[in-house]
Amino acid sequence: xxxxxxxxxxxxxxxxxxxxxxxxxxxxxxxxxxxxxxxxxxxxxxxxxxxxxxxxxxxxxxxxxxxxxxxxxxxxxxxxxxxxxxxxxxxxxxxxxxxxxxxxxxxxxxxxxxxxxxxxxxxxxxxxxxxxxxxxxxxxxxxxxxxxxxxxxxxxxxxxxxxxxxxxxxxxxxxxxxxxxxxxxxxxxxxxxxxxxxxxxxxxxxxxxxxxxxxxxxxxxxxxxxxxxxxxxxxxxxxxxxxxxxxxxxxxxxxxx
Numbered sequence: 413x414x415x416x417x418x419x420x421x422x423x424x425x426x427x428x429x430x431x432x433x434x435x436x437x438x439x440x441x442x443x444x445x446x447x448x449x450x451x452x453x454x455x456x457x458x459x460x461x462x463x464x465x466x467x468x469x470x471x472x473x474x475x476x477x478x479x480x481x482x483x484x485x486x487x488x489x490x491x492x493x494x495x496x497x498x499x500x501x502x503x504x505x506x507x508x509x510x511x512x513x514x515x516x517x518x519x520x521x522x523x524x525x526x527x528x529x530x531x532x533x534x535x536x537x538x539x540x541x542x543x544x545x546x547x548x549x550x551x552x553x554x555x556x557x558x559x560x561x562x563x564x565x566x567x568x569x570x571x572x573x574x575x576x577x578x579x580x581x582x583x584x585x586x587x588x589x590x591x592x593x594x595x596x597x598x599x600x601x602x603x604x605x606x607x608x609x610x611x612x613x614x615x616x617x618x619x620x621x622x623x624x625x626x627x628x629x630x631x632x633x634x635x636x637x638x639x640x641x642x643x644x645x646x647x648x649x650x651x652x653x654x655x656x657x658x659x660x661x662x663x664x665x666x667x668x669x
Contacts, residue, residue, distance in 0.1 A: 417496060417510045419476075420660070428462075428494065431570070432476040434507070438467050440500035446480060447495040451513065458484055458492075475570040486516040560669050561588050563629075574653060581635035581645065581652025583661060589669045590629045596622045600664040601633055605657045615660070621645045633661055 419433035448461035463481040465471075470479045486492065495511040566584040567574050585601075595601075601622045604615040621634040636643030637650040644650055653659060 417507045421512045423514045426482055428480040430478045435502040437500040441465060441467050441471055445498050447497055449493055451491040451493055488516055491515045563588050576651040576653050578653060580648060583633040585631045587629040591667050591669055595667045596624055600667050602662040603633060605659045608656055608658055
């Protein structure tokens with residue numbers, strides 16, 4: 413079964429977070445495997461864009477998440493690719509190249525940052541022409557307030573298997589503080605699913621109910637029940653997650669308190 417190399421990614425002020433969609437051989441995770449270049453017709457490469465990767469500290473083999481730390485200042489308004497080239501999978505085979513596309517812009521009010529570089533992620537472009545769209549959010553929501561972030565999620569981020577009726581279709585996102593109520597919509601909490609199959613497949617949007625606890629900093633994303641003419645939400649004895657699919661929730665970087 414073909415799996416994407418890049419599951420999702422986020423380009424931040426001082427670092428890039430990449431979650432791999434498959435197991436990667438740790439010894440192959442080296443700086444030369446991550447190339448930063450412009451998207452111009454004649455691309456220009458950025459030499460040594462990241463600090464030296466320390467896989468013991470920068471790579472979590474359980475969640476398959478890698479953190480790259482910027483070591484160069486990029487040009488404002490320029491569009492770039494981060495290319496993942498030559499990584500090896502668990503079978504010691506070279507994984508086909510995939511890349512992340514983003515544009516670097518200057519923040520009007522960098523507040524609390526040592527630099528005003530605030531790249532905006534646009535999309536992950538995969539060479540097999542499948543597209544993972546809007547992969548711009550991670551656990552750190554620092555664009556608006558560096559002290560506001562996601563503390564935990566249930567089910568855990570990166571869980572491979574959950575029951576079809578897990579928590580009656582409810583995903584709980586716990587923040588450091590209660591977010592403003594005007595962010596409680598599918599515009600800011602976008603749920604998607606993608607069929608696990610041989611060959612490329614695309615993420616499809618799911619209409620969910622987004623609610624918040626009366627006093628706790630918990631946001632609830634309720635998925636619709638399956639096989640019902642009128643979907644039910646957070647109801648017992650229903651199935652909410654279909655077998656053979658992977659699910660994700662994209663939290664907008666605009667969410668704030």
